[in-house]
Amino acid sequence: MIPLADALGLYIHWPYCARICPYCDFNVYRPKGQEDALLEAILADMSHWRTRTGARPLTSLHFGGGTPSLMTGAQIERLVSHAESLWGLEAEAEIGLEANPNNVDHYADFIAAGINRLSVGVQSLDDAALKQLGRDHDGALARRAIERAMAVCECVSIDMIYARAGQTAKSWEDELREILAFGAGHISPYQLTIEARTAFGRRAARGEQLDSPEELAADLYELTHEICEAAGLATYEISNHARSPADQSRHNRLYWEGGDWIGVGPGAHGRIGSASETGRLACEARAHPKAYLDAVAASGHGLANTEALSAADERAERILMGLRLSEGLDLQVLQRKTGLTLDLAAFERLSSQGLVERVAGRIRLLPAGRIFADRISGELVPDAA
Ligand code: SF4
Structure with a gap:
């Protein structure tokens, strides 16, 4: 698998x-x-x-x-x-x-x-x-x-x-x-x-x-x-x-582990690739069914936008998604996919507050941190700390 x-x-x-x-x-x-x-x-x-x-x-x-x-x-x-x-x-x-x-x-x-x-x-x-x-x-x-x-x-x-x-x-x-x-x-x-x-x-x-x-x-x-x-x-x-x-x-x-997915149909979103390969693309199909039909008829695909995410943007997204999982964010995958890590000083601070912990190479939220998931994700991203 x-x-x-x-x-x-x-x-x-x-x-x-x-x-x-x-x-x-x-x-x-x-x-x-x-x-x-x-x-x-x-x-x-x-x-x-x-x-x-x-x-x-x-x-x-x-x-x-x-x-x-x-x-x-x-x-x-x-x-x-x-x-x-x-x-x-x-x-x-x-x-x-x-x-x-x-x-x-x-x-x-x-x-x-x-x-x-x-x-x-x-x-x-x-x-x-x-x-x-x-x-x-x-x-x-x-x-x-x-x-x-x-x-x-x-x-x-x-x-x-x-x-x-x-x-x-x-x-x-x-x-x-x-x-x-x-x-x-x-x-x-x-x-x-x-x-x-x-x-x-x-x-x-x-x-x-x-x-x-x-x-x-x-x-x-x-x-x-x-x-x-x-x-x-x-x-x-x-x-x-x-x-x-x-x-x-x-x-x-x-989605939460940061794999690749294709989105087809009106308004569907997708993510393909990673910074350590050829970059990660954020893709979005045309939202209205008529616009989607017209786009596929004209060009063979329904895409409205593709945006190349920077490694830093990709990291922020991976931290946000990974922390949603009870197992937490896999640090080795984050490093391998983006070449970046999270803000270790912020992690130590949040850990001392009883909000996060590190277990088996993963950073995860503790029960007291669950309600602050979005804020904690933001603090673990270096530039946003
Ligand atoms: S309109 Fe209702 S049925 Fe349709 S997607 Fe939204 S919640 Fe579901």
């Missing part, structure tokens, strides 16, 4: 959603009948990327969005087959898809198409909370979606949103315990964040309280950690918990 820091992943962004949730700031659109054209454009973009990356087997292939479960099994099968024919897939490659509960009747088709990991976007089991979040499914469908996913797929993850307005520690604990009782190997509880350019952002600007107060949100985060750990799902990343290393998301770990 290729170490994730040296591996290659592929991210496919399917930007369409049946309904746009009021808290969502992803690159999403209502379908406008361009789905078949977009599928062809993504296939062409993948072929373009193969000429840039050369022959390297894919460690992971991830369908995100938007709502990739709006695709048919046949569409997904074409994308998986094309990826396999272009790059090949590692023997244990993870092929994941973010699945909306509304598409529950198609989960088996996705497995038949090659998907081996389903992340079910349940968000909550509570009807009132789902309504408050603007979701178009209820608690009964959320439960059915989890059961169906677990019946057809060995590797299931459940996405939840907490720190919602009106939520108490007790109500979150009950909800989380019910989710854990399904027995899935992975859970991703995300704290609700209010982004300015969303419907929730506009409502919050008018004074509406849509999320939990900061102090309660911090308590709910700690509670989540404790309940998941007690249920046997270890926290391996700030918002991700897994029963075993095999249950962890390989695709997301590839």
Whole structure:
């Protein structure tokens, strides 16, 4: 198995959603009948990327969005087959898809198409909370979606949103315990964040309280950690918990460990290379589906921007991402990829404050440091200290 820091992943962004949730700031659109054209454009973009990356087997292939479960099994099968024919897939490659509960009747088709990991976007089991979040499914469908996913797929993850307005520690604990009782190997509880350019952002600007107060949100985060750990799902990343290393998301770990990934589809981001090779490129595809379609038609690829990161920028990004992992940032990989190290004086200072520690060649956050992850990452970057 290729170490994730040296591996290659592929991210496919399917930007369409049946309904746009009021808290969502992803690159999403209502379908406008361009789905078949977009599928062809993504296939062409993948072929373009193969000429840039050369022959390297894919460690992971991830369908995100938007709502990739709006695709048919046949569409997904074409994308998986094309990826396999272009790059090949590692023997244990993870092929994941973010699945909306509304598409529950198609989960088996996705497995038949090659998907081996389903992340079910349940968000909550509570009807009132789902309504408050603007979701178009209820608690009964959320439960059915989890059961169906677990019946057809060995590797299931459940996405939840907490720190919602009106939520108490007790109500979150009950909800989380019910989710854990399904027995899935992975859970991703995300704290609700209010982004300015969303419907929730506009409502919050008018004074509406849509999320939990900061102090309660911090308590709910700690509670989540404790309940998941007690249920046997270890926290391996700030918002991700897994029963075993095999249950962890390989695709997301590839991001956190600083591997390479290609992003295709509207607005998809990618990272290729490192300062110690030919430099690390940050790539971004055109965001609007129409602009993406036009770009692929005109030039064979959907890229809007490619930026060559400096070694210092790459280091800052690797520190930020690596510290998200409970195992922490691999110092040897940082040195090998960028030729740089972190601010050792800052590390000693943060260590003496009980915020970070060094274990087996890795720097990791201690429990007291978790809530300050972004500030600590910044301080460990020499120029920002
Ligand atoms: S379904 Fe997911 S991606 Fe689509 S709008 Fe809602 S939160 Fe965003």
